[in-house]
Amino acid sequence: MPRVSEPVFRNHLLASLPAPALGRLRPSLKRVELPFGHVLNEPGSTVKEVVFLEKGIASLLVVLGNGDSIEVALVGAEGVVGIPPLFEVPTSAHRVTVQGTGHGYRLDIPSLRQAMRNDDDLRRLLLQSAYRTTLEMAQNAACNRLHEAEERLARWLLLMDDRHHDGTLQVTHELISLMLGTRRSTVTIASGILARAGLIEHRRGTIRVVNRPGLEAAACECYALMRNAGNNGDGNGKRPPDAPLPANLSSSVPDRDRFRAGRR
Numbered sequence: 001m002p003r004v005s006e007p008v009f010r011n012h013l014l015a016s017l018p019a020p021a022l023g024r025l026r027p028s029l030k031r032v033e034l035p036f037g038h039v040l041n042e043p044g045s046t047v048k049e050v051v052f053l054e055k056g057i058a059s060l061l062v063v064l065g066n067g068d069s070i071e072v073a074l075v076g077a078e079g080v081v082g083i084p085p086l087f088e089v090p091t092s093a094h095r096v097t098v099q100g101t102g103h104g105y106r107l108d109i110p111s112l113r114q115a116m117r118n119d120d121d122l123r124r125l126l127l128q129s130a131y132r133t134t135l136e137m138a139q140n141a142a143c144n145r146l147h148e149a150e151e152r153l154a155r156w157l158l159l160m161d162d163r164h165h166d167g168t169l170q171v172t173h174e175l176i177s178l179m180l181g182t183r184r185s186t187v188t189i190a191s192g193i194l195a196r197a198g199l200i201e202h203r204r205g206t207i208r209v210v211n212r213p214g215l216e217a218a219a220c221e222c223y224a225l226m227r228n229a230g231n232n233g234d235g236n237g238k239r240p241p242d243a244p245l246p247a248n249l250s251s252s253v254p255d256r257d258r259f260r261a262g263r264r
Ligand SMILES: [Zn+2]
Pocket: 142, 143, 144, 147, 151, 152, 155, 220, 221, 222, 223
């Protein structure tokens, strides 16, 4: 049993570590606040720490030469931010920003390297988490090219909601357009489709998920693939006791067809 003064970790990686490994790591973990909009890394910047999110959401963005950007992965309490040093790469390829206010624990890179050398469990969990992020990036590439705007929006809202938990997201259409790499007007049309179908409510600056099974049915297949990669790929199949249970996967091709037929 942990002592009263010791935090119980909500980050899935930390919570999955065997007690001896967590005990060795604990003195090096420093709590960090993650306010909305905080930039953890810029492209080309030296990665000084990895961050295990406890609450909140980090967005990994590719930034082009003209300043345009597109989100390529989301990381919440299921993973870790700052993965280049895991592969002996010192700099970030992405802009990493906080999209959902929260907090976490940071681990400086020298401590990370020492812990990875000394602890097989930690090294395995970190590398598996990094691999899941690369899977999400690959799926995003296909999704952005091949799937409809409202399917992508539904997928993105579900992934955000999975990590935010209370059903109300503080997001503007402008922010979503940056995240999905599409026009703001396209986001407005897509959110209107989802709202008229009774799946979400959007007010200025907030979107609330009101029919989660329906939103899952409206999302493209990428949502289930990304969610399962985040939930089941940690190598031991266990989830921390206080982690949210995965929602029942209700999406199916017939459901999506009904949704599409209904909005025509
Ligand atoms: Zn997709």
